[in-house]
Each structure stands twice: as C-alpha cells, then as structure tokens.
Amino acid sequence: MIRLTTDAINYAALTESVCRPDCGGVVLFLGMVRSLTDGRVTAALEYEAYSAMAEKKLAEIEQEARRRWPIGEMALVHRLGRLGVGEVSVAAAVSCPHRAEAFEACRFAIDRLKELVPIWKQENWADGTSEWVHPTKSGE
Numbered sequence: 001m002i003r004l005t006t007d008a009i010n011y012a013a014l015t016e017s018v019c020r021p022d023c024g025g026v027v028l029f030l031g032m033v034r035s036l037t038d039g040r041v042t043a044a045l046e047y048e049a050y051s052a053m054a055e056k057k058l059a060e061i062e063q064e065a066r067r068r069w070p071i072g073e074m075a076l077v078h079r080l081g082r083l084g085v086g087e088v089s090v091a092a093a094v095s096c097p098h099r100a101e102a103f104e105a106c107r108f109a110i111d112r113l114k115e116l117v118p119i120w121k122q123e124n125w126a127d128g129t130s131e132w133v134h135p136t137k138s139g140e
Helices: 011-018 051-068 099-116
Strands: 002-005 025-032 040-049 073-079 081-084 088-096 119-125 130-133
Touching (some): 011 025, 011 073, 051 099
Parallel strands (some): 002 073
Antiparallel strands (some): 119 130
C-alpha cells in the first residue's frame, strides 16, 4: 500500500495492515519532525509533492523491494502539508518471513523514498525564516 495524505499517519493501524501469519518479522520506520536541525530550532515543516509522480515512484520502490526480498506486505505513507515538531511525516512498514529481511527491506524502502520521490520540504525556523531543502540534505 502506498499513499500520500494530509491526515495524521496512524502508524499502529499501518503496522497491523502489514502483519501476516506467514511473516515473523515486521519492521516499522517512522520519520518525525525534530525540534533541532543543524543547530537551528524548527517551528514546523511543510511538505509538498507532485502527487502523480510521487505515487508512481513509491510504487516502483515497492516493486523493486519485492523483487529483492520475500515481502509479505509493505506500506509506504508520506504526509503532506504543515507538520509541527513531534508529528510523523513518513512511515514505512514491512513484513517478511524473517527479521533480517524485514529490516533490510524497510531500510531500502525509506532510503529510496528519500532519494527518488518528488516530495519537497520547507524548514520553518523559530526565528521566522524558512528554507526549501531536499529531504536527504539534512540526513533524514
């Protein structure tokens, strides 16, 4: 399942959605808005996307991961809009027969999402300034 949303990500439900009786490993990664980036205090983040292309790239990432690992289920969700400190901006959940595969597949999926998916982030600083950055610029 892939999705872009303006709603809060229900990561408990997302995790449940990938659970299967034949998969003993389930991994969930959450990316959250942190309060400090490169020594600057963050007030909020704004995420925008070219939705059609972003969904296409998310689907490609899922298919590539499925070719490499025995994935039972996978979910990739990215939130759009204005998010405050502590809110979940992205979630990746993966189930596989074994934990090592689940960890590897989840790491691959989130890393590829940050590399390939056209989602833009604006850092809004506590001092009132803002800056558009590529998500991988700040090591997310």
